[in-house]
Amino acid sequence: MGKVSRWLRDNNIIVIVVVTTIIFYLINPRFLSGENVVAISRQIVPIGLIVLGQFFVLVSGNIDLSMGMSSVFFAILLGVFFGMLGGVVIGIIAVFVVSLMLGAINGYFIGKVKVPAFIVTLATMFIVTGLSGLIIPPRQMIFLRGGFFKFIGSAKLFGMYYSTLILLVLFVIAWFLYNKTKFGGYVIAIGDNEENAKLVGINVTKMKMIIFMISAFCSGLAGIILSSRMGFVQPGLDGASIMMDAITAIIIGGTLLQGGKGTVGGVFWGLLFIGIINNSLNLLNVQDVWHQVFKGIVIIAALVLNWAIRKQSGIEAH
Template sequence: MQDFGKLFRENNIIFVTLALCLVFFLISPRFLSVDNMSAISRQIVPIGLIALGQFFVVVSGNIDLSMGMGSVLFAIVLGVIFGVTGGVALGIVAVIVFSLAFGFVNGLLVAKLKLPSFIVTLAGLFIAQGLSGLIIPRGQQIFLMGGFFRFVGAEKYFGFYASFLFLVALFALAYVVYNHTRWGAYVIAIGNSEENAKLAGINVDRVKIGIFMFSALCSGFAGVILSSRMGFVQPGLDGNGLLLDGIAAIIIGGTLILGGRGTVTGAFWGLLFIGVTNNALNLLNVTDVWHQVFKGSIILAALGANYVLWQSRQAEAQ
């Protein structure tokens, strides 16, 4: 019975997304053009990385508010290292090391000191925001030129952007880890009940720290891709917008914010939903003003739909 509910919820978001595409196509046939589809596929990559990292955090019953500003900070780490040394590989390594360390600190504070992840990562958000301006000399912009950035920003294979393929690969990997390894089961168990997870012999602290390191790493990747596409870095980018889009994507995709439930495929469809909405509102020249109203209403509607599903499942259970 639960399987049916799960399936239905996933299909629900798929149907809604496809219906939305159809509506946009009818309004503007260009919407379904290959070019536009590939533009969407590229635009969703940073949001998708945030969503993927956040997915594991949320399923474990936590939240990582530092992901958006984190990606801005890590992009700047890349820019500064590249600007000073001219080395791309060194910059990427620095981003990976720095982001893992950032996530490790978050995870440590949450797991070992039992601080609420909301507070820890809210503080992390402020600190990342501040550091992003402090580590770059006088807040200047640094250009990211050269083959690697062009590759990340615009290279295509079989008609797909390399960055999009990377995202899909990461989602596939996450799918396997989440559904077919002990790790995934641990994350769900912790999200359902930390006490029980502990009683079952799971090393809760280690799993939690790992989750936060992964989410920070995802922010790091998001930062690299975002800045490569823009061709330059600069502090003060709106990381929080990215964060909220990422959270919205996984919730629309049926992830329970209280933890313990969610599917990777659902998260991916939620991401497509957000990406299609963002793109269409731009493509159709909808003024920014209505953009926000629309987005808020869509999230509320998705929540309402989840509620109805939950109700029907309750009824069936009885």
């Protein structure tokens, strides 16, 4: 296999991102203006946090369907604590504690009881969706005002939003965790072949608990960012599309849904791709009703392109 085709196989997402960037730039040069680039970097933060948590879950051969709706749930939980007690710190502690508990519950049923992750997290998705509506008084919004929310939502450092910088730092931590620690190797081993992982002495049950606690914790962080960004919370917030975007970003970024393979770098480019697509919908003045059509076609096109490049380089799509 030639050097070029091997690079293409492993990095086709970079080609996809560059090509879409050029196309959108040619259509509307404002796409690459500093202002718009900063806007994209801000829009991708909640999706990016879900991406980070979901990445480890997918590489381990599992899936966490509850992440999107639970980020909405945690946003509301923070709002309820803030509204009731007026304290940000207690609200954030509550989000951290409850998110780790949710992750532990998911992880326990998946790791210990061995129920498929798809089903457990589908069930917890239903549960957090319902709880979001139950913990907030009916037909009400809670407004979140104050220094903290302003800081997380809209403060900048050197022209970049703090929330973006936080995401970048977390990406570096994830990269380190995935590539430079035993933890990362274990995650890959479990996703590659769970039985083998057990045979070489990896505590699969414990690992799964940790992996799902990480993903739930990331949902909690996404919830905090979401609520700060909007300045209010209500149960009707769209958590489902955040999760769909996140999974799409990870898969287009070269991670296998079957587990065992994926890179943090690839996922980062996948996130950029989703950010670009979401941003372009507004930039190109795509009418609201066409958004989902556009997105569906783009995802299919990216999947097919992804497939074609891998096929071209002689590697099965698997």
